[in-house]
Amino acid sequence: MGTELKGALTGKVALVTGGSRGIGAATARRLAAEGAAVALTYRDSPERAAQVARDIHEAGGRALALPADATAPRAIGEAVDRAADTLGGLDILVNNAGIFPYGEIDQLTLEDYETTMAVHVRAVFVAVRAALRHMGPGGRVISIGSSLVERVPGPGISLYAMSKSALVGFTKGLARDLGPRGITATVVHPGSTDTDMNPADGPEAEAERALTALGRYGTPEDVAATVAHLAGPAGAYITGTSITVDGGVTA
Numbered sequence: 001m002g003t004e005l006k007g008a009l010t011g012k013v014a015l016v017t018g019g020s021r022g023i024g025a026a027t028a029r030r031l032a033a034e035g036a037a038v039a040l041t042y043r044d045s046p047e048r049a050a051q052v053a054r055d056i057h058e059a060g061g062r063a064l065a066l067p068a069d070a071t072a073p074r075a076i077g078e079a080v081d082r083a084a085d086t087l088g089g090l091d092i093l094v095n096n097a098g099i100f101p102y103g104e105i106d107q108l109t110l111e112d113y114e115t116t117m118a119v120h121v122r123a124v125f126v127a128v129r130a131a132l133r134h135m136g137p138g139g140r141v142i143s144i145g146s147s148l149v150e151r152v153p154g155p156g157i158s159l160y161a162m163s164k165s166a167l168v169g170f171t172k173g174l175a176r177d178l179g180p181r182g183i184t185a186t187v188v189h190p191g192s193t194d195t196d197m198n199p200a201d202g203p204e205a206e207a208e209r210a211l212t213a214l215g216r217y218g219t220p221e222d223v224a225a226t227v228a229h230l231a232g233p234a235g236a237y238i239t240g241t242s243i244t245v246d247g248g249v250t251a
């Protein structure tokens with residue numbers, strides 16, 4: 001592990017779930033660039049996770065890639081403890097790992113429901129409880145929701161919208177529970193963001209781009225910048241609320 005970079009997050013430790021690709025990888029890189037030591041979890045992409053950690057090391061930061069299937073509560077708890085033990089505590093938890101269950105209600109199965117709720121809801125509950133074993137005043141819990149919870153643009157996303165909506169209520173409740181401990185809780189709602197989940201050259205991309213005020217897809221770095229803002233000193237008085245990063249779709 002390298003020496004820490006200097007920045008707004010110097011001396012902080014962060015854990016980003018699903019940090020192997022897309023928004024999670026960009027967030028891990030951004031938090032590290034601002035000085036945090038970063039643990040990132042993965043399930044199917046160990047090589048990509050290792051590459052993110054290597055890049056952070058080479059830039060002078062500290063990073064640790066850890067396997068943790070978000071559908072396995074014990075694995076999540078172990079990853080949180082290992083990150084805190086190895087990197088020296090935990091200040092910032094970013095609940096990012098996600099999937100995109102697409103299908104109209106008649107096509108969706110109970111298994112789709114169980115998996116989606118496990119990754120988007122149960123895993124967040126488990127990760128927060130584990131993180132609180134290590135987090136003190138100044139701590140941040142930041143969950144990646146979706147701007148779809150504010151404006152469902154078409155059919156096929158009821159299950160995804162349900163699971164992401166749960167983060168909003170959970171976060172408001174967390175803010176109340178954790179405020180007295182000096183810990184904030186927030187949600188970042190990305191709009192269409194160019195990743196494997198929603199590539200900017202995909203079949204629906206032109207229509208999605210047209211919905212934005214800015215006329216472009218978001219980048220993973222756009223979302224990562226907002227997470228970094230909330231994670232740093234500028235986020236100290238922001239809690240129990242959500243920030244939308246969608247280029248104006250919901251305007």
Ligand code: NDP
Pocket residue numbers: 017018019020021022023024041042043044045046068069070071096097098099119144145146147189190191192193194195196197198
């Ligand atoms: P990607 O598909 O690019 O990346 C998903 C990440 O989640 C990967 O790192 C993947 O890890 C991880 N992941 C998925 N399932 C699991 C699991 N069971 N256990 C552990 N990790 C898992 O998606 P995005 O970067 O686009 O999405 C990141 C978050 O942003 C998600 O919560 C998504 O819902 C949300 N979002 C994305 C939008 C978009 O347009 N892209 C819009 C709104 C919200 P691995 O490959 O190692 O399994």
